[in-house]
Amino acid sequence: MDSRMSTTHDPDAAGTLRRINEVAVEVGLTPRAIRYYEEQGLLTPTARSAGAYRLFDDEDMERLRTIKAFRDDAGFSVAEIAGMLADRTATQRAKVTYTSAASEAERRQILTDALERLDRQLALIESKVQRLARMRADISERRQRVAARLAETAASE
Amino acid sequence: MDSRMSTTHDPDAAGTLRRINEVAVEVGLTPRAIRYYEEQGLLTPTARSAGAYRLFDDEDMERLRTIKAFRDDAGFSVAEIAGMLADRTATQRAKVTYTSAASEAERRQILTDALERLDRQLALIESKVQRLARMRADISERRQRVAARLAETAASE
DNA sequence: TTGACTATTACGGTGCGTAATTGTTG
DNA sequence: GCAACAATTACGCACCGTAATAGTCA
Numbered sequence: 001m002d003s004r005m006s007t008t009h010d011p012d013a014a015g016t017l018r019r020i021n022e023v024a025v026e027v028g029l030t031p032r033a034i035r036y037y038e039e040q041g042l043l044t045p046t047a048r049s050a051g052a053y054r055l056f057d058d059e060d061m062e063r064l065r066t067i068k069a070f071r072d073d074a075g076f077s078v079a080e081i082a083g084m085l086a087d088r089t090a091t092q093r094a095k096v097t098y099t100s101a102a103s104e105a106e107r108r109q110i111l112t113d114a115l116e117r118l119d120r121q122l123a124l125i126e127s128k129v130q131r132l133a134r135m136r137a138d139i140s141e142r143r144q145r146v147a148a149r150l151a152e153t154a155a156s157e
Numbered sequence: 158m159d160s161r162m163s164t165t166h167d168p169d170a171a172g173t174l175r176r177i178n179e180v181a182v183e184v185g186l187t188p189r190a191i192r193y194y195e196e197q198g199l200l201t202p203t204a205r206s207a208g209a210y211r212l213f214d215d216e217d218m219e220r221l222r223t224i225k226a227f228r229d230d231a232g233f234s235v236a237e238i239a240g241m242l243a244d245r246t247a248t249q250r251a252k253v254t255y256t257s258a259a260s261e262a263e264r265r266q267i268l269t270d271a272l273e274r275l276d277r278q279l280a281l282i283e284s285k286v287q288r289l290a291r292m293r294a295d296i297s298e299r300r301q302r303v304a305a306r307l308a309e310t311a312a313s314e
Numbered sequence: 315t316t317g318a319c320t321a322t323t324a325c326g327g328t329g330c331g332t333a334a335t336t337g338t339t340g
Numbered sequence: 341g342c343a344a345c346a347a348t349t350a351c352g353c354a355c356c357g358t359a360a361t362a363g364t365c366a
Contacts, residue, residue, distance in 0.1 A: 021319070031320085036356060051364040053320055073288040075232045078355070091303060104310065111307040118300040125293045129286060131230045136282045138226075143275040146248060150268040153261065176339095178345070188346085193330060208338040210346055228329095235329070 017047065017055040027064045034064065040078050042067055042085055074125060087117045174204065174212040184221045191221065197235050199224055199242055231282060244274050 020031045037043055038054075043063050047055040056064075063085065070081045094110040177188045194200055195211075200220050202211040213221075220242065227238045251267040 019319075020321095030357080032356065032358085035321085040355095049320095049364080051320080053364070069288070069292050072232075073285065073292050075229075095306075108307065108310050111303055111310065114303050115300065115307065118296055118303065121296055122293060122300065125289055125296065128230065129289050129293065131226070132282055132286050132289065135226050135230050136279065136286065139275060139278055139282065143272065143279065146268055146271050146275065149252070150265065150272060153265050153268065176346075187331080189332085190330065192347085197329095206338080206346095208346080210338070 015058050017057055018061075020054050020056070023056045023061060023064065027061060027068060029064060029068055037064075037067060037078070040082065042078065042082055074128065084117070084121065087114055090114060172215050174214055175218075177211050177213070180213045180218060180221065184218060184225060186221060186225055194221075194224060194235070197239065199235065199239055231285065241274075241278065244271055247271060 018026075020034060023029075024031045024034060035054075038045065043060060045054040046057045046060055049055055066085070066088075067081055070076045070084060071078075076084070090110050091114045094107045094114075175183075177191060180186075181188045181191060192211075195202065200217060203214045203217055204212040206212055223242070223245075224238055227233045227241060228235075233241070247267050248271040251264045251271075
C-alpha cells in the first residue's frame with residue numbers, strides 16, 4: 001500500500017548524512033546538548049563513520065527539531081520529552097508493523113494510547129498559550145502606564 | 158533619601174504579614190525556591206519576626222507571582238528575571254521620587270529605559286506565543302492523522 | 315600533512331529538592 | 341511544654357557549558 005514507508009531509515013538510500021556540528025547549527029542546538037540527548041535515550045544517531053563520528057539523517061534532524069520545540073517552547077524536561085518521543089516511536093512502530101504479524105487489537109491499543117497522550121499534550125500547550133497571553137496583556141498594560149507617565153513628564157517640562 | 162513611602166511598605170500599616178509556607182502555597186512556589194530567590198536578590202522580605210521568621214506583605218506576594226510567571230510561563234532564567242524586576246524597581250523608584258529632588262531628565266531617562274525593556278519583553282513573549290501556537294497546530298495535525306488511522310483500523314475489523 | 319572537526323572524560327554552574335539539625339511560635 | 345512551623349547548612353540531581361586530551365577526515 002504505502003511503498004515509501006521507511007525509506008529514510010534505509011542505510012543506503014538515506015539522503016544526506018550530516019555530522020554533529022552541521023546538525024547543531026541547522027537545528028539550533030549545541031553539539032553538547034545533542035550528545036546529552038543521545039545519552040539520555042532521546043535519539044540514536046542513524047550511523048557512525050569508520051572513525052566513530054556520529055552521522056545524522058533527515059529523520060534524526062526532525063526528531064531534534066521536535067526535541068528543541070518541546071524544550072524551548074513548551075519548557076518540558078528531558079524526562080517528559082522522552083515520554084513524548086517514546087509515544088511517537090510507538091505510533092511509528094504501529095505504522096511500520098501495519099503489514100506485520102502484530103495483532104490488530106494491539107495496534108488499536110497503541111493508537112488509542114497515542115491519541116490520549118496527544119490530547120494531554122494539547123491541553124498542556126493550550127494552557128501555556130493562555131497564561132502567556134495573559135502575561136502579554138499584563139505587560140502591555142504596564143507599558144501603557146509607563147508611556148502615559150512619560151508623556152506627562154515630557155509635557156510638563 | 159530612600160525612605161519607605163509606599164503605604165504597603167509601612168511595617169505598621171502593612172496589611173497581613175504572612176509566613177513563608179502560607180505564601181508558598183498561595184503563590185504556587187516552594188519555600189525553598191522563595192529562599193533561593195531572596196538569596197539571589199530577587200526580593201527582600203518586608204520583615205522578620207523576633208525569631209527571624211521571614212514575613213511577607215502583599216507587595217512581596219505580587220512580586221513572587223511575577224517571578225513565577227516569568228519562570229513558568231516565559232521560561233526566563235533567574236538572572237533574566239532579576240533584570241526584569243530591577244527594571245520594575247527602577248520605574249517604581251521614579252514614581253516614588255516624583256516629588257523628590259531627582260531631576261526631571263533623570264526620571265525621563267528611567268521611564269524611557271523601562272519602556273524599551275518592556276517592548277523587548279513583549280517581543281520575546283510574542284514570539285513565544287507564536288512558536289507555541291505553531292506547536293499546537295503541528296500536534297493537532299498529528300492527532301488528526303492518528304485518529305484517522307484508528308478509525309480505519311477499527312473499521313477494517 | 316595539516317587544520318578543522320569529532321569523541322570521550324570530567325569538572326563547573328544554575329535552580330532548585332531533600333534531608334538533617336536546631337531554634338521559634340501559639 | 342508540645343506540635344507545627346521556620347532557619348541554616350549541606351549534599352544531590354538535572355541540564356547542559358566548557359575545557360582538556362586524543363583521535364579523525366579532506
